[in-house]
Amino acid sequence: MKMSAGVKQASRAYYLIPSLFTLTNLYLGYLSIAATFDGRYRWAAVFIIIAAVMDGLDGLVARLIRASSDFGIQLDSLSDAVSFGLATAILIHVWGLHPTGAKWPLLSFLFLTAGVLRLARYNIRTKSQPDRKTYQGLTVPSAAMFISSLVFAHPEPLQTHALAFILGLLVVIVAFFMVSTMRYPNLLSFSPRKKIDAKSLLILAVFLGGLVLHADIFLVAFFTLNVLSGPVLTLARFLLKRAQRKKSAPQAA
16 A cells, blocks of 8 residues: 555654754754854853753654654764764864963864764664663763863863863873773663653752752763763673672682
8 A cells, every 4th residue: 555645745754853853963063163163162062062962852752753764873973973073172172272282183183083983883883782771982972061061160261281181181081981892871771651760850850950059060070970980880890790700719619
């Protein structure tokens, strides 16, 4: 039975709904770059953080209405490369490195390169890895939000080589985490079709409360914990396996 032209058009429009969130994400990335060049660094950071929210919503909406597609996956990655890779790299250079006179353009380019590599690897493994409770490597939006939280808390350009060195060290660490094989928990792994439990509501309440009371401190703390969650969980698994081996060794003997 053939579909009518009206049904086909409705179906196409149905699949475009998640893409609207993705394009909003891309537009916010563009606004962030423009704000960086205008010297409005806090706004540049805010645009990146809001873009990350849009990036999370497009996936949730796609799963909710079952409108996932290969086109949407590619569009999402290209938008992420701009909004989180390029926009954050430019923000790192203009806000943190250039004002101090540090001639380290490779550091901001390192962030962009690691982000693009992370996105390419994600695209390859999306179909072969249906379980999305964890991710391999720090996600690019998480890395971008971590840097943006620092800018949001301290919007004035860095002025000393010491601060530029600390920023450069953080960029190197975050770039390594993005391309690493460490497992990171997926904070958006819940299904929109299921009821939200009390634990999720408590986390949401703490997040909103932190934003209202002390947004600058809370964002830095929250995204720092997110960046460190991968290494901490990796170390915990290693220690657990090591303890299990020691426990099983005498029994085997």
